[in-house]
Amino acid sequence: MNRVYLDYNATTPVDPQVLDAMLPYFSADFANASSIHSPGQRARAAVETAREQVAALIGARPQEIVFTSGGTESDNHAIFGPVAQALLPVRPSSTLHPPSQIITTTIEHEAVLNACQAAEQNGVAVTYLPVGREGLVDPEILERAIRPETVLITVMHANNELGTVQPLEEIGRIAKEHKIYFHTDAVQAVGKISIDVNTLNVDLLSLSGHKLYAPKGVGALYVRTGTRLKQLLYGGHHQRGFRPGTENVAGIVGLGRAAEIARGSLASDAQRVSSLRDKLERGLLQHVPQIRVNGGAAPRTPNTTNIMFAGIEGEALVIALDLKGLACSVGAACSSGAVEPSHVLTAIGLSQEEAKSSLRFSLGRHTTDSEIYFALEVIPAAVAQLRALSPTFRKEATSHA
DSSP states (O other): OOOEEOBTTTOOOOOHHHHHHHGGGGTTTOOOTTOOSHHHHHHHHHHHHHHHHHHHHHTOOGGGEEEESSHHHHHHHHHIIIIIIIISOOOOOOSSSOOOEEEEETTOOHHHHHHHHHHHHTTOEEEEEOOOTTSOOOHHHHHHHOOTTEEEEEOOSBOTTTOBBOOHHHHHHHHHHTTOEEEEEOTTTBTTBOOOHHHHTOSEEEEEGGGTTSOTTOEEEEEOTTOOOOOSSOSSOGGGGTSOSOOOHHHHHHHHHHHHHHHHHHHHHHHHHHHHHHHHHHHHHHHSSSEEETTTTSOBOTTEEEEEETTSOHHHHHHHHHHHTEEOBSSOGGGTTOSSOOHHHHHTTOOHHHHHTEEEEEOOTTOOHHHHHHHHHHHHHHHHHHHHHOSSOOTTSOOOO
16 A cells, blocks of 8 residues: 655654764764764764754754753753743742743643643743634733743744744744743744744744654754753753753754755745645645634644544544555644543634544655645545544534635
């Protein structure tokens, strides 16, 4: 069976050029990058080159890049480093000493939401901002939520389920005016859309290698010069004390090479992939009744579409499509198997039934025209088959198209 993969937001394959760059650091150049002998210094040079490559992709300076194990670690470091531990000690809530505050949104990735919930358990107040029907936060509502105790604003750049791109430049301006640290989880944005940390006024930015054709288990945190961070891990003096532990040289080299490739192909990849995404959406809207594109009116990453298919269970459709050779998802891979509907989709106003009837299709660098044509053949057929078996689906239901 020829398989079609439309789940690039879950993970991407390692680019062959990335793999070629990594291979020597598993064998001939295996040395510890902290060693002072020649093999160690070759490894160190490779790490520093990767630091330059990652920095160039997001408009940062190399010394502002801290390598991590991935997006989740970067998010946790960005939240706990400046807020719960470094900036203001956690204080008991009282009229004289109100708790420190984090401002975030209801549609963040669980790496941010669960970190914020852990901060709440330790006395930090967290404000979860609502989003509109298209999945966008209103900067005016955000500004009104700011208090004297606000120490961090964390708003994701691009949503992993909808692809919607938040108005970060305006939010960054607000954060800067109020002298509040601003973090963005840019895991789903880096390598897909142009990013400049200075234009966005972000102080902290998280990214992950396996979302941009580098291996799993490596990521980075951008830390603007002057941002005070307390380390979460204790050990050696690696990465200027920000993140101890022997560097994953091969993974870091792979991330650097992936960043370099993405920087060179960003515009062309975005144009080609968005054209294919739009073709998929148009075809489905034309041939499948009672569907709706969730967040379709908002600015989105070029590769992502989230579609509600009325009258069916999303997980059943994912399985049916998988049997036909098409891989997609009902949402975030880390939430697969969850009984509850997507918190992102319910946050934009979908009912539980609608949220459970929604699928995410995410395209990538290797997606082809023929794969989209294949998708447009199998998806309508699978939807029709499942609807025919559904006791709840009625043709007379209000059209969602």
